[in-house]
Amino acid sequence: MLPVPSPSSSAAAGRYAPSPSGELHVGNLRTAMLAWLFARSTGRNFLLRIEDLDRARAGAEAAQVRDLAAVGLDWDGEVIRQSDRTPVYLEAIAKLQAEGRVYECFCTRAEISDAPRAPHSPPGAYPGTCRNLPEAERERRRRERPGALRLRADVDEYTVHDVLHGDYTGAVDDLVLLRNDGVPPYNLAVVVDDAAQGIDQVVRGDDLLSSTPRQAYLASLLGLPPVEYVHVPLVLGTTGKRLAKRDGAVTLGALADAGIPVPEATAMILDSLGLPGTLPEALEVFDPRKLPREPWIFTPPVR
Incomplete structure (x- = not known):
């Protein structure tokens, strides 16, 4: 029940x-x-x-x-x-940077799509191409195109509890924290905003369940309180x-x-x-x- x-x-x-x-x-x-x-x-x-x-x-x-x-x-x-709240998102990124959890990524979508991945990685998961680039290589790539900022995740999966679905374990990768056009992405903004507004219950479509472990993991790194999930x-x-x-x-x-x-x-x-x-x-x-x-x-x- x-x-x-x-x-x-x-x-x-x-x-x-x-x-x-x-x-x-x-x-x-x-x-x-x-x-x-x-x-x-x-x-x-x-x-x-x-x-x-x-x-x-x-x-x-x-x-x-x-x-x-x-x-x-x-x-x-x-x-x-959200368009009024970019400084708040940048503060969250700065906190993660201070903890050594952020790195630059210069990959295009096509490069990410074509890159080899570990077995059982979900479609679209980032394979870590830029995770450990030498600084000289980063400097070279910065001259070619601006970099995005990615989270240096230290887990491959994370478990959340959902009122309708029970415990759900999903993949976590090095998600984007700031796009190379300077716009914070959904996964960061939604986590920061929910905490800032005192939201402790998130009800949304069950097509978003698979992205929830990534968001919950990010929230834990930022020291934000957990929320009750309901994916309908x-x-x-x-x-x-x-x-x-x-x-x-x-x-x-x-x-x-x-x-x-x-x-x-x-x-x-x-x-x-x-x-x-x-x-x-x-x-x-x-x-x-x-x-x-x-x-x-x-x-x-x-x-």
Whole structure:
């Protein structure tokens, strides 16, 4: 039987953190609702953070905030944007550098993809090409292209505990801490931001479970407190692939154009979780032990 998360102090929080790359579809909204339900049902605050370091489309943030409010979500405090927080990420990198845990990497994506790896290494894992370069070679490569900064990991795998999946052990490699264009990557920013905001419960799609051991390991090196992970099933299209606009009416706007108003769309999403039709009603009966464990195959309604 799944454990029910215990009530937390008022300083504890859950969150939803979309990337402003376009409108939210019903899969994004379903995950946001679950994050809200997990947080509110355990006495946590609920925060909204915009992860705009890498992908930001004009007007997308405003549209996402509008749609989250339309389905009944509320949040505590101001909306935080990662693009305002680069100095904080650089401080975290400096801490790791002072401990000798950072090195320059000059590899291109193609070189990483083509490099030989140890047996059983996951696809895309960094093979350590630049880990022990002599300083003279580093100087030569700096003249050719700027380097990224990588973590010098001292483990190959790390185990986390997830409310829905139990213990999960995943690979850890020398992940990027700062890209060669000076932008901090997702894995660093999300760890630093969660700790800075007092977030101790992370609810997100289960496609991100495999990257969680790397993030938890990085958090441990930075001396940050552990969080409670909840990776929830995705929403898939009728082809069995992740939901996307190609699947038809999958956003609130498109559903409204198809004759499905927001309250009906909200009730449809909650019904896929076995919950009644509004968030306040769903919160009254929410029990994580009863959540579906399989993906929801979404078929856009036709009217």
